[in-house]
Amino acid sequence: MKFILAILIVLQFSCTGNAPSNPDAQFDRTRMLDFTAKQIIIPMYADVLSHSQTLDSLCANFLVQPNETMVIEMRQAWRSLAISWQYCSMFDFGPAEFSDGTLFENIGTYPVSVNKILSKIETKDTLFANFDRDTRGIYAIEYLLFNDSLNTYKLLTNKENNNVIYLKKLIQHVITKVQTVHNAWINGYSQTFVQNTGVQAGSSISELYNSFVHSYELMKNYQCGLPFGLKVGQVSTEPTKTEGFYSGISTELLYHHNQALLYFWRGYARLSPLSSLSGIGFKDYLLSIPTGKQLVEDTEYQWEQISKQISLLDRSIPLSVMIDQKMPILLDVFTELSKHTHFLKSDMSSLLGISITYTSNDGD
Numbered sequence: 001m002k003f004i005l006a007i008l009i010v011l012q013f014s015c016t017g018n019a020p021s022n023p024d025a026q027f028d029r030t031r032m033l034d035f036t037a038k039q040i041i042i043p044m045y046a047d048v049l050s051h052s053q054t055l056d057s058l059c060a061n062f063l064v065q066p067n068e069t070m071v072i073e074m075r076q077a078w079r080s081l082a083i084s085w086q087y088c089s090m091f092d093f094g095p096a097e098f099s100d101g102t103l104f105e106n107i108g109t110y111p112v113s114v115n116k117i118l119s120k121i122e123t124k125d126t127l128f129a130n131f132d133r134d135t136r137g138i139y140a141i142e143y144l145l146f147n148d149s150l151n152t153y154k155l156l157t158n159k160e161n162n163n164v165i166y167l168k169k170l171i172q173h174v175i176t177k178v179q180t181v182h183n184a185w186i187n188g189y190s191q192t193f194v195q196n197t198g199v200q201a202g203s204s205i206s207e208l209y210n211s212f213v214h215s216y217e218l219m220k221n222y223q224c225g226l227p228f229g230l231k232v233g234q235v236s237t238e239p240t241k242t243e244g245f246y247s248g249i250s251t252e253l254l255y256h257h258n259q260a261l262l263y264f265w266r267g268y269a270r271l272s273p274l275s276s277l278s279g280i281g282f283k284d285y286l287l288s289i290p291t292g293k294q295l296v297e298d299t300e301y302q303w304e305q306i307s308k309q310i311s312l313l314d315r316s317i318p319l320s321v322m323i324d325q326k327m328p329i330l331l332d333v334f335t336e337l338s339k340h341t342h343f344l345k346s347d348m349s350s351l352l353g354i355s356i357t358y359t360s361n362d363g364d
Helices: 002-018 029-064 068-086 103-107 114-123 138-146 152-156 163-195 204-228 250-266 282-287 293-311 319-324 329-352
Strands: none
Touching: 029 068, 029 163, 029 204, 029 282, 068 138, 068 152, 068 250, 103 163, 114 138, 114 163, 138 152, 138 163, 152 163, 204 250, 204 282, 204 319, 204 329, 250 282, 250 293, 250 319, 282 293, 282 329, 293 329, 319 329
16 A cells, blocks of 8 residues: 555656646736836826827917927927837837727828828818828928928918928827827726736737837838848838938937837836836846746847947937948948847747737848
């Protein structure tokens, strides 16, 4: 009898020892989701909304008493809005999914179509009930405020052209879209988000991971690759396709987009004091897995190389100017970004057991 009991104990131990274990069993995904929702996503949407409302107030004042000083103030408010958007644009899921496209598609599409914008101004079409996303959003506003091929002040005050009316409607459309998403997060979605702790497609972790990696690829391929002329099949550069082309802050936007992704990877809340950047992100998630330390080290090293190359760019000089001048450092930036892709897209996906669910056309 003792012999049989001993065999059963050995068999039980063997079966338990051979059973596959959950590699992230010790990681608190609920805590990560709660921090991300309350300390990163909701505050960042609030920040974008605040900058949009500031711009709207300035535009309303301009309508009453237009002057060139107020154009300068509107431009500065737009710059603040565009930079804030870099830290928020990756959270393009859940409430950010509308029937006419995602929030990013509605307010973050670039380059804009100048001909379409001018046509809509001429016909006084401000309904935005269409899929012409390249006629609205943050970068359509940019075109109207910064298009220096014309005198911005005279253009906006020319009542026959209705440019300032279209500008006002564009700003209000951005506010409506962002406010809808922000309200959804604070009025219930955040709770749903935190409670959805799995890793399967559609889970909060999966949504975060896919949005994060997709945003990285947008930075690599469209903020850099396409205007630099480095996308597969390109035969020349396309400097006018840089983000922030008309305002000339494309280099600044690239810097902040990289910072936004790096902050999120490390679990930092941008709007918190630097001394309190002690949140929880995908870096911590990977460190909770026995085999994740090496990937964290590789990712951190490569991100240091990317940040180093971007820091060498003069943020006061537009990327379009650097492209025209054929500056070699642009190739260095793109090369380092390309090296990083497999760490974020392939290795992380495999190690965390999260599938890529968005459509990628970058060839990686």
